[in-house]
Amino acid sequence: MLEIILCSLVTILPDYLYRRYRQGKRIGHEITLYSVWFELRYGIITCLMLTVALITMIFYYHPSTNSATMYYRTVPIMTEVTGRVAEVNIDVSAPVKQGEVIFRLDSAKQEAALLTAKRKIAEVEAAMLAAQADVLKAEGQIQQAQGDYQQATDELNVKRDLQQRNPGIVPQRDIEKLQVLQAGRQGSLDAANAAKQSAAVRVTALLPAEKASAEAALAEAQVDLDKTYIRAGVDGRVEQFGLRPGDIVTPIMRTAGVLIPEGAGKRALMAGFGQIEAQVMKIGMVAEATCISKPWTIIPMVVTNVQDYIAAGQFRGGEQLIEAQSTVRPGTILVFMEPIYQGGLEGVTPGSSCVANAYTSNHERIASGKLSAFKSFALHVVDATGLVHALLLRIQALLLPIKTLVLSGH
Structure with a gap:
């Protein structure tokens, strides 16, 4: 209607005047409905064009x-494990800080695994003390075996010396017995050295490895226990949080709720313009x-980004x-x-939901002086229109509450 009035000012109105x-x-005499159409037909057609x-x-x-909508991203409150809710720390709607516990799952199994891992570490530490005692024991056995071996060696040397000085004074059978005794004592000494080496390997390598594995199992059990405490990943607000103790939550089929990050949806407005505007919409408009x-409020804005793809054309x-x-439905250009x-x-x-206008500005092109008159x-x-x-837009802003509250039938 406004466009028709503007166009009639330069076509129909001058002709009528x-x-x-x-x-x-005169109106009603020479100027009738038929005469108006017949005499102003060129002005009317020109006005419509x-x-x-x-x-x-x-x-x-x-x-x-x-x-145009102020879209905002929500963060799903999900668990990494399936479990039964044991405790809920917030109400249906409440603000939360990053790291704050929202709710807790039943952790009896995880606590038992953590206790088992701690007992395993204590068991390995006790085994290390026992292995250190075995090393000391093996050292004593080595000293004893060395003494017995030295005693057998000395007796054998004495018998051989007497045999060389006075052949026949020492029976050959005694010398053979001492040789067998010396070999046995050598075997005992070798066994004691091997026992010490085995105990030392347990102390320096085997038991530390078992302790490291037990500590890793403890850390894993602690991680599993921490997963039962569901914390807020960011500062924000939890809305419509209906989770209660006894509910079952799963990471795939059922999430616990949603967390709206602080400041979400308050930075930008996302608007969908027709595809025909693809060549007009530019950053900085x-x-x-x-x-x-x-x-009843007009918000001055500026275009900061124009999406290069139309969502309607995507496929998997x-x-x-x-x-x-x-x-x-044809897609729109997201701005x-x-x-x-x-x-x-x-x-x-x-x-x-919002109504948005974008305005083309050719001021820089006109001011450059490179264009014809x-x-x-x-x-x-173009800029003036x-x-x-x-x-x-201001008329829409003025009539929007009336249209919403009165004319919509609510």
Whole structure:
């Protein structure tokens, strides 16, 4: 309607004024419904054509969308193990700090495993003390075996010396017995050395390895026990948290709830513009938005990012071929907009639906002086028509509460 009024000001209205005041024709006499159409048909047709052209130019160079939302990311509260809830530390809705325990699972099994690991370490430490005693025992056995071996060697040497000085004084049988006794004592000494080496290996290698394995098992048991304490990963707020003691939670089928990070949905507005605006939407464009949760307020914004891909065209690899007709609704160009002024989105509830406009600006191109006069004038017209769209947005912001509260039937 606003575009028709503007176009009629330069087409129908001058023609009517000329016929009414220049030619002296009167309404109801010379100016009737038929005569108006017959005499102003060129102006009416020109007005309609200008209206269509103006609407096309406004909506192309200054795009608008009703699909603007303050999206925010939620963090699922999940467990790494399946278990039964033993304790819940927060209410249905409550703020949480990073590292704060939200709830705890039944940990009887994990505590038993932790206790077993501690007992295993104590057992290995006791075995190390026993192995050290075995080393001392083996050293004593070595000393005793060395003494017995030395005694047998000395007796054998004495008998051999006497045999050499006075043959026949020592029976050959005695010498053979002493040789057998010396060999036996040597075997005992070798066995004592081997026992000491075995005990030393247990002290220096085997038992430390067993202790390290037991400590690793203890650390694993502690990790499993810590997994029963579900903590907040970030600062935020837990909403609609209906978990209660006795509930079963699993990491795949049933999560415990959601955590909304602090400040989520308060930084940017995500808007979907038509695909025809792909060549118009640029980073740095000035934009405006009005949201239902903050009525009668226009928020100055700027385009900070334009997504290069349309979500409607994505697919996952599978066993079926893509059918192009399955995409019923055409996708939109996703645009990220942030407030120009700090705190511009204060008072706007995250997740709120908004109406947004983006405005094309050709000021730099016009100021460069590289364009012709006609093109500069055309770009001036394009920039000036943004005022119409800005006015329409303010009318929408004014009527939005009325439309929502009164005309929607609620």
